Structures are given as C-alpha cells and as structure tokens.
Amino acid sequence: MSLPNAGSIAPQAPTLPLEIVEEIATHASGKDTFKAASTVSRAWLSAFRPKLFAHIVLGKRFVAATASPIFADDKRLLPFITSVKVQGILTALVNEKLLVALNMLPKLESLELSGVGFGWDQTTPQSTELLVQLLQKESLQMLSVEFAADHYSGFPLALIPFCRRVRTLNLEDTRLLLPLFSETHSLFSSLTRNLENLECSEPSPVALRTLKLSGTGLISRFAHFHSQYQGWLSPNSLERLELDYADSRTGTPSRAVGELLRAFGTSVKMLSITVYRPEDLRGGPPLNTVDLEKLHQVHTLELTLSSEADDDFAIFVHTWACHVLETLSAKDSITKIAITCQIINYPTAILDYFTPSLDPVYSALDLVLGSQAGFESLKECTIVFKPCGRVAVRMISTEVQANQGHTDEEPLEDKFPCIQERKINFYAAFIPGNL
Numbered sequence: 001m002s003l004p005n006a007g008s009i010a011p012q013a014p015t016l017p018l019e020i021v022e023e024i025a026t027h028a029s030g031k032d033t034f035k036a037a038s039t040v041s042r043a044w045l046s047a048f049r050p051k052l053f054a055h056i057v058l059g060k061r062f063v064a065a066t067a068s069p070i071f072a073d074d075k076r077l078l079p080f081i082t083s084v085k086v087q088g089i090l091t092a093l094v095n096e097k098l099l100v101a102l103n104m105l106p107k108l109e110s111l112e113l114s115g116v117g118f119g120w121d122q123t124t125p126q127s128t129e130l131l132v133q134l135l136q137k138e139s140l141q142m143l144s145v146e147f148a149a150d151h152y153s154g155f156p157l158a159l160i161p162f163c164r165r166v167r168t169l170n171l172e173d174t175r176l177l178l179p180l181f182s183e184t185h186s187l188f189s190s191l192t193r194n195l196e197n198l199e200c201s202e203p204s205p206v207a208l209r210t211l212k213l214s215g216t217g218l219i220s221r222f223a224h225f226h227s228q229y230q231g232w233l234s235p236n237s238l239e240r241l242e243l244d245y246a247d248s249r250t251g252t253p254s255r256a257v258g259e260l261l262r263a264f265g266t267s268v269k270m271l272s273i274t275v276y277r278p279e280d281l282r283g284g285p286p287l288n289t290v291d292l293e294k295l296h297q298v299h300t301l302e303l304t305l306s307s308e309a310d311d312d313f314a315i316f317v318h319t320w321a322c323h324v325l326e327t328l329s330a331k332d333s334i335t336k337i338a339i340t341c342q343i344i345n346y347p348t349a350i351l352d353y354f355t356p357s358l359d360p361v362y363s364a365l366d367l368v369l370g371s372q373a374g375f376e377s378l379k380e381c382t383i384v385f386k387p388c389g390r391v392a393v394r395m396i397s398t399e400v401q402a403n404q405g406h407t408d409e410e411p412l413e414d415k416f417p418c419i420q421e422r423k424i425n426f427y428a429a430f431i432p433g434n435l
Contacts, residue, residue: 021047053080058098059088082139083110090148091119099130103137110142117148120156120191128194135162136200144170154218156188157225158195161232164204171222172244173215207234211264212242216253219245223259236267244274247320258291265294272302273324277316286323296330299377306342313343314361322364331374338382339365358385358430362415370418381419383412383428408432 025047028037034052038045084102086092092113093099102108111134134140143166145155155171163169213219226233241264245253257273303321307313321339328334341361368374369381412428419426 015041016043018043018047025051050080053077055083055085056081057085057087078105079107081105082107083112084108085112085114086116087114089113090115090117091122092116093131093145094119094122094124094127096124096127096130099127099134102134103130107139108137109139110144111140112142112144114144114146115148116145120188123190123194125194125197128191129198131159132162132195132198132200135159135166136164138165140165142166142168142170144168144172146170146172154221156191157221158188158192160225161204161206161229163206166206167208168210169208170210170212171214171218172212173218205234206232207237209237210240210242211238212244213260214242214244216245216248216256219243219253219260220256223256223263226263227259230263233264238264238267240270240272241265241268242272242274245276247275247277254285254287254291258287261287261291262294265292265296267297268295269297270300270302271295271298272304274304275306275320277305277307286320287327289327289329292324292328295328297333298328298330299333300336300338301328301334302338302340304340304342306344308344313341314357317341317358317361318364322361322368325365325368332376334375335377336380337369337375337378340384340386342385343387359415362412366416366418370416370420370422372422378422378424380425381427383416384431385412385429386431 021043025037028034028048028051031052034048037048038052084105086098089095089098093116102111135143140163143163147154154173160169213222241260243257243260245257247253303324305317305321307316321341325337365383369378408431410430412430413420413426416426416428419428
C-alpha cells in the first residue's frame with residue numbers, strides 16, 4: 001500500500017493551550033473580533049463566547065420580542081451577560097417582564113437605564129419585590145438611571161439603601177431649577193407602601209465609591225434625603241463625586257451642593273462640578289468656605305461653567321471658578337485641575353469681540369493657579385474656553401484632551417505667564433467649537 005503524497009495532506013493547525021487563548025481574549029475588543037475568534041475552534045469559542053455575550057442592549061421592542069438572548073432556550077448563555085443597557089422603555093423600572101429577565105442574570109455587574117420616564121403609579125407588590133431583588137444582587141456594582149426630559153418623574157431615593165453592592169451610582173434627571181416634588185409626593189405613594197409591606201432584610205449601608213448626580217432638582221432631593229437618613233451610606237467610602245446643576249439667584253442649588261460636599265467631602269479624591277447658568281437667571285451665590293472645608297483629600301478637580309448670558313460670562317467665571325479656587329482649603333493635595341468655560345448659543349460673527357473681554361478672566365485664573373503659595377502639588381492643568389451652539393455642559397478630562405490639536409483652536413498658554421513659570425504640564429486654548 002503506497003503512502004499518499006505529503007504535499008496532498010493539509011497541514012494541521014497548531015493548537016494553543018487554553019490559558020494562552022484566554023489571555024488573547026482579555027486583550028481583544030469589538031463584537032466583530034469576538035464573533036470571528038469564536039469560529040476558530042472549540043477552545044477559542046470557550047474563551048471568546050463570554051465576551052461576545054457580555055454586553056447586551058434592550059430597546060423598545062423588548063416587550064414583544066421572543067428571540068432575546070435572555071429568553072433563549074440555551075440558558076448557558078445567561079452567566080456570560082455582565083452588562084445590560086435598557087433604552088427607551090419608559091416604564092422599565094416597573095415592567096415585571098423586564099425585571100424578571102434581569103433577575104435571571106446571575107453575574108450582572110452593570111445596569112444602565114436610559115430614557116426611562118414614568119410608571120411609579122403603576123407599581124405593584126410584585127414589581128416592587130422584583131425591583132428590590134434586582135437592586136440587591138450580589139454581583140451588581142454599577143447602576144445608571146437617566147430619566148427622559150419630557151417624562152419627568154425622578155428616581156425614588158428610597159430605593160438606594162437596597163443597592164447594597166453597588167459601588168458606582170449615576171442618576172440623571174431633567175434640568176429643572178427646583179424639584180417638583182419630595183420623596184413623600186403622592187407619585188411615590190404606591191412604591192412607598194409596597195416597600196413598607198415588603199418582607200426582606202433591612203437595608204445595609206451602601207459603600208459607594210463613585211456618585212454622579214445630574215439635575216438641580218435631583219441634587220436638592222438627594223441632599224434632603226441624606227439629611228433624613230444619614231446611615232444609608234458607609235462613612236468615608238465615597239472617592240469620586242460628580243455634580244451637574246443649573247445655577248440661580250435663589251441660592252437653592254448652591255445650598256444643596258454645599259450640603260452634599262459637607263456630607264461626603266471628607267473622603268472624596270476626585271471632584272467634578274458642572275454649573276449651568278440660563279440667560280434669564282443670574283447672580284447665583286458661589287460655594288462658601290464652610291461648603292468646601294471637608295475637601296482635604298481631593299487630588300483631581302474639574303470645574304465646568306456654562307452660561308447663555310454673554311454679557312455676564314466673564315463675571316460668572318471670575319466670581320464662581322476663581323472664588324472656588326481661592327476658597328478651597330485643601331489646595332496642597334490637588335495634583336490635577338481642569339477648567340472648561342462654555343458660552344452657549346454665541347454668534348460666530350462676534351467671537352472677535354468676545355475673546356478680548358476674557359483677558360481679565362485669564363489674569364484672574366493665572367494669579368490664583370500660578371501663585372507659588374497655593375496648589376504646591378499641582379502637576380497638570382487644563383484651561384479651555386469653548387463657545388458652543390447647544391446645551392451640552394458636561395465635561396470630562398478625556399473630552400478636553402480630545403480637543404487638543406484642534407485645527408481651529410487658539411493657544412492661550414501665553415495668557416498665563418505665572419502658571420507657565422511653574423513648569424507643570426499645562427494646556428490652555430480657545431476652541432470655537434460647533435456653533
């Protein structure tokens with residue numbers, strides 16, 4: 001019997017040990033990559049399938065869907081799902097079918113709800129029990145809830161103490177200047193009654209690491225809630241605090257923000273404050289010394305100021321940002337500062353007249369941040385002035401970094417001679433943006 005020609009035999013693909021394939025999977029990204037890699041072999045399927053199904057998105061068609069991965073016949077897929085985004089389902093937090101589905105996920109770590117709106121008056125004992133069961137999941141570490149602007153109802157803060165394992169909490173309401181209701185409002189009466197009748201263990205203190213609150217009314221309600229139930233948060237656990245609110249002359253927003261800083265400031269290491277001032281509301285009071293005195297451990301400070309009042313803009317920046325920087329007692333611990341100043345709906349035709357009016361603001365910021373007597377540990381500083389054509393007033397450091405090298409930007413480093421003398425990593429620019 002003759003042997004076949006060696007050239008006619010297809011070479012066998014080399015087999016990598018499973019641990020090496022798993023290491024490759026940890027460095028891979030993208031759904032297309034995960035799909036392609038899963039077809040290589042059984043070992044590659046075993047390593048990449050968990051990543052392929054780790055994140056799913058549920059939209060408005062979820063209620064009518066029958067082929068959702070969550071309801072798949074192959075229940076072996078469920079442990080792979082660690083992150084779920086629910087978008088556009090207005091009654092998501094009272095939808096029993098959705099809550100049942102989410103509770104089926106044993107390793108759910110991140111839950112993001114976007115575009116939810118109303119339905120608390122539709123709460124039943126069954127939906128309340130399912131919601132509390134979901135919030136108490138041992139695996140759930142991140143919860144983000146964004147309420148639709150045109151369906152204001154708000155997140156019932158009475159649910160937060162049940163988020164016992166959550167470490168990152170992101171709540172966003174509409175940008176109303178004042179809260180429309182308190183936690184005792186009739187809108188929450190059904191939920192409150194169901195929670196009181198619910199047979200479950202007492203809520204334990206929540207050890208939050210990151211807290212982000214967007215919306216003036218929400219911040220006000222949160223401050224009031226904490227003043228009534230101070231034991232819900234583990235002391236000295238919060239490390240990152242982000243607050244986004246609308247300013248007004250009534251002083252209510254500043255008082256609420258001040259209360260939160262006094263309550264949580266002791267352990268905060270990263271602080272981000274975004275202040276938006278509408279055109280018809282001016283002169284809101286800044287934060288005072290008492291509000292800022294607990295911030296002893298802050299090493300990263302992000303301040304974003306946005307205004308629709310062009311004639312008030314320079315005064316706003318000077319009296320708010322400069323005041324906070326001067327009043328801050330723990331200057332020596334701060335290593336990184338990012339300041340973004342935005343003027344909204346500003347006509348492109350008069351930018352040339354607007355830019356010179358900022359010279360006093362440049363000088364004021366330069367004097368505060370360039371002083372050798374303050375911010376002795378400062379290593380990195382970013383200052384951006386950015387007119388924009390829409391109310392989009394959130395700033396994160398990565399967004400500022402992305403602006404560096406923009407073709408239309410006007411470098412401003414020369415406007416800050418004192419800061420430049422400090423020999424730190426410094427970037428300053430005027431960026432026209434999309435008007």
